[in-house]
Amino acid sequence: MRGSGRSRRGAWVGALALAWMLFSVPSTFAAGPVFERAPWFEAFKARADDVALYRFLYAMPKGGDLHHHLSGGAFPEWYWDLALAGEGQGYRYLTKVRINDCGYGTDEFSGQPYLLYFHTISEHRWKGLDSCRQGEYEPLEALTPAQKQAWHDALVLDQPHEGRGEFFEAHWARMDDLLANPALVAELVALNLKHFAAEGVRYLEAQVPLFSLATPEGKPLPPEAGLAAIRTRLRQPDLATLPITFRMQLSVLRFLPNAENALARAYALAAREPDIVAVNFVGREDNDKGYPLRFLAPLRALRREHGALPLSIHAGEVDEPNRHVRDTLLLGAQRIGHGVNLIHDPDTLLALRGGDTLVEINLISNLLLNYVDRYEDHPFPEYLRFGIPVALSTDDRGMWDSTMTDEFFVAVKHFDLSFEEVVALSRASLSHSFLPEAEKARLLADYDDALASFVARFQSGGLGAAAPDAHPPYRGFICRRYGLCPPESAP
Numbered sequence: 001m002r003g004s005g006r007s008r009r010g011a012w013v014g015a016l017a018l019a020w021m022l023f024s025v026p027s028t029f030a031a032g033p034v035f036e037r038a039p040w041f042e043a044f045k046a047r048a049d050d051v052a053l054y055r056f057l058y059a060m061p062k063g064g065d066l067h068h069h070l071s072g073g074a075f076p077e078w079y080w081d082l083a084l085a086g087e088g089q090g091y092r093y094l095t096k097v098r099i100n101d102c103g104y105g106t107d108e109f110s111g112q113p114y115l116l117y118f119h120t121i122s123e124h125r126w127k128g129l130d131s132c133r134q135g136e137y138e139p140l141e142a143l144t145p146a147q148k149q150a151w152h153d154a155l156v157l158d159q160p161h162e163g164r165g166e167f168f169e170a171h172w173a174r175m176d177d178l179l180a181n182p183a184l185v186a187e188l189v190a191l192n193l194k195h196f197a198a199e200g201v202r203y204l205e206a207q208v209p210l211f212s213l214a215t216p217e218g219k220p221l222p223p224e225a226g227l228a229a230i231r232t233r234l235r236q237p238d239l240a241t242l243p244i245t246f247r248m249q250l251s252v253l254r255f256l257p258n259a260e261n262a263l264a265r266a267y268a269l270a271a272r273e274p275d276i277v278a279v280n281f282v283g284r285e286d287n288d289k290g291y292p293l294r295f296l297a298p299l300r301a302l303r304r305e306h307g308a309l310p311l312s313i314h315a316g317e318v319d320e321p322n323r324h325v326r327d328t329l330l331l332g333a334q335r336i337g338h339g340v341n342l343i344h345d346p347d348t349l350l351a352l353r354g355g356d357t358l359v360e361i362n363l364i365s366n367l368l369l370n371y372v373d374r375y376e377d378h379p380f381p382e383y384l385r386f387g388i389p390v391a392l393s394t395d396d397r398g399m400w401d402s403t404m405t406d407e408f409f410v411a412v413k414h415f416d417l418s419f420e421e422v423v424a425l426s427r428a429s430l431s432h433s434f435l436p437e438a439e440k441a442r443l444l445a446d447y448d449d450a451l452a453s454f455v456a457r458f459q460s461g462g463l464g465a466a467a468p469d470a471h472p473p474y475r476g477f478i479c480r481r482y483g484l485c486p487p488e489s490a491p
């Protein structure tokens, strides 16, 4: 479109066009769909190959990730390095590398299934096993290169036969014990913030595991131990100077028998800790034990006792057309996680249109967990263009081996987003964050400034000017599906 030798006058024209374009983007989330399509972005898409589009989207300033599970958002190599580093705090881990047929009557349906390769457990738990079962495990540091590779692969959905079952029933069990170490949890926060900041994400609201902490000897630790570790880590200079803001959510596994007690504990903690901004419900929705209205009376009682608390709740991440999203709104949710089956509930669609409730869209998650068979079936573009506030988020990106840039790439490529729509997604993610209003306004202003500068650079000098140092870390998802791979590992 425009070469690198663009004139000063041209730059001013570009800046004015940008000002018009930004002004035309709805500054509030209730303004409905965006009808404009900036010609410069349409021209760029028409001539850009996937590499150029990806590089643009990687360098582009982005809003926030509002739907992020800290435990599922961590890449296997982070877990590996941090598990080994845990020895410094007294935590040692072993992983199951063989099955010795140690007797009948094994348990396959608990959080500790017997027939599960690369089930990683603490040394404390290992010492409680009989000698036959102890022989099934090896210390992480003793794994052969092939075993180490398989350990990494076991935490990623990278095979055609893997899907929802592997994710819900195997992945979490494999790493549960790792998350007992408060220092490891704090370091997962640090790594996420650094990687998100590198791709221009400006806010992270992560669901953090604070209720399963324990000493190396297996003695339970209070959630405050995790909070202290995270807060201490956030004050270190490498994080304190990053251009990204962090807040926490607490999640409750919705189908467990004691979920009401867990909810009460989480709600009370969030109500007294300002950096914990919301409570969420997680767990597969096709398990009826966790149906939304189970929590109606408990949440009403908690509001009476502690006051209102923001709620972002998974709902509509299910195949069956049902009223889960509507019922979750009745619980008091300000944000809905996924909302895939909302498309089958016209009354609730109409209720959300032009409103203040945002749906957190997780495109890659929904595909890999088979809630849609192909992106063309995803309701996201209909929500966006029907006027329901939506934002892109990463969910458990460590297990998809993906990034926030990947979500934008999928959205632009498959749904032909206009630049106005791309911007509206980022602005909605900041507008619907659970930050105090003043901080939200500051983040939005910072984002607008950074975006204006990025677009002006792009319009004056193309990708070379807008993204001179952009070296996207192509990860597994984008490499496998789109052939965008690091040079050394082309498919």
Ligand SMILES: [Zn+2]
Binding pocket: 067, 069, 314, 337, 395, 396
């Ligand atoms: Zn989720």
